[in-house]
Amino acid sequence: MKKIMFILISCMMMFAVTACQSSNSGGGTSEVNGGTAQPVNENKIEKEQTNNANLTTETPQSKGGKKTIVFSTHYEYDSLNEAKKKYEAAHPNIEIKLNYIPSVDGEKGKEYSDNFIKKTNTELLSGNGPDMVIMDHLPMGNYVNKKILANLSEMMEKDPTFKKDQYFNNILEGSKLNGSIYGLPLRFFVYGLAGDEEAIAKTGIKFDDQNWSWSQFNELAKGLVKKGDRQSALFGNREDFLNEMVQDNTAMFVDQANRKANFQSEPFIQLLNQVKKMFDDKVVTERPTKVYFVPAQINSPADYILSLREYFDKPKLYTKPNVGGQKVGNYYRAYNTIGINEKSAVKKEAWEFLKFLLSEDLRPAANKTGFPLNKAEYDRQVKQLIKDGSVKAHEEGPLKGKTIKVTEADIQGLDKYISGAIYPVEFKPTKIQEIISNESKAFFSGQKSAEDVAKLIQNRVTTYLNE
Structure with missing residues (x-):
């Protein structure tokens, strides 16, 4: 496993929810990725350079037959x-x-x-x-x-x-x-959980990540912590973790097209209680600690090989848990x-x-x-990666230019993972994230009940959607 401070920093970046409109499109751009604020790395996000200061969006008249x-x-x-x-x-x-x-x-x-x-x-x-x-x-x-x-x-x-x-x-x-x-x-x-497959295997605990809820994940993680050498499963804070789950399941709680919110509901109240329980059980912790899983965003076939190894020596991409009662599927942006x-x-x-x-x-x-989106282009990229036989990490990244060998077996699970991506993740920074973060503090501190906080969030989000 790579140095613990890198993992902790990565976790904090992945779970931090900030309203970050891009301010520098030349490689320092920040965007919220599926509820996880993450500085957009110029090596992961296509370099966005511009010399054009013209902000006009009016349609010019056609000239000369054009x-x-x-x-x-x-x-x-x-x-x-x-x-x-x-x-x-x-x-x-x-x-x-x-x-x-x-x-x-x-x-x-x-x-x-x-x-x-x-x-x-x-x-x-x-x-x-x-x-x-x-x-x-x-x-x-x-x-x-x-x-x-x-x-x-x-x-x-x-x-x-x-x-x-x-x-x-x-x-x-x-x-x-x-x-x-x-x-x-x-x-x-696509989004998932990068897991330390080697450390998990040592605990002897087996599980099916294809159809698990956060509640089931919580019970599994308690077993991993008890039998393994890690103090926690994930790293983050309560408000950001809650926002992460909401953004992964935006359609369940927000219908922006019809300006409707669904926070004063049993699923959201259960979500509030679930997040609190995960921190109470120390499955997720705000303290620096070793972890079994790190949220991961995969940007390309080559990134599938490299990104997971930025966190663990022997990683595996696991499906993210759902909030419960959902169809089996992965998340994408x-x-x-x-x-x-x-x-x-x-x-x-x-x-x-x-x-x-x-x-x-x-x-x-x-x-x-x-x-x-074009499957033929995706197939071409995968075939080229296998033909090359290796992929080189960026010199300035955590792998420091290391060359990773690639075989067909290394990447065969990616097709299935992509085909199973059915849940679009909301990533745009909005007032809704801010409302959820601010109002949920009162519940996590014990000042208000989950029902009262859900009602406050429902009212504020409804007002926002109708502004």
Whole structure:
């Protein structure tokens, strides 16, 4: 196992819930990943550089017979710049105008980001705005409710060239809001628990992680701590751990499209009590200690080989426990989710460009980070990794440039894990996280009952959703 301080720092980063709008798109960007605030490593998240300070999102008029597609991307992505050039070269009647914020660190960068989000949101709500939008930092549920976004499910059904079986259908299904798809992710990440398989095996305790709840995990972890050499199973704090679970199961507690909350409910009250019990039983601890599991985000086939070994010498990726009574499945986060403006004058052209962005023809530039929605491109990446026979870690990372051998057996479980990813994780920093963190403190300190806190959270979230 790697040095204990690295594990503790990683755990704190994974469980910390902070409202972190990106302030520096040149490698220091921070995003909330499935309820776990984690600095976005430039080696994990595609480098986002920008020299364009033009924040305009108004659609320019077509000139000289050309049709212009205005695409609001928030940040500049090398892959989209390459895609723009390639598409325009093949379609001389189309111009792609990419709008994004300038790359500035610190408070100025946050100001640019906040202003860009506010401007884009205002324009879309007023019936204007760009033709295409990356929704990662925008309230897509609100747009769906107000019929601002084009129904992509209908466009898919009417387009004989779009073959659903070419894509991960579990991710397509998970992208639906109110029964239809309004935003298509170019890529996605999967979440799980990186476990120390060797240390777990020494305890003699066996378990099935394919269908377990946090309650079952709690009982298992108590046995691991009792029989093994670790003082706890996980590391974190109560409020952040609760938020982690809520964000993993957002659809159970928040219906943003219809502005409804479901916190004054038995599942959430049970969740409050479950988190408290896990800390009372010392299954999760706030004190520095050795652990059996660390929350993990996997970004690519190569990352599947490397990331787990950043925590343990002999790791295994386990399915995250659910809150109870759910269908068996893994968690994922959509990345670069693109919507099309329902009122766009170039909606057909925007759809064609979106299909192009999803195609495997963009490799390798468009697939640096995240698993591609396109299955053929995913298969290509896996085959190339096996053919290479090894993958080299980043010099500045915890593995310090170490080369890890790769065989087909090493990666065969990844296909099944990805195919089982059916639960989309909410990652955007929102007021809801802040409300949950602030109000739950009173329960964890014993000042209020779970029922009273659930009622307070329900009322505050409902007010927020209807603002």
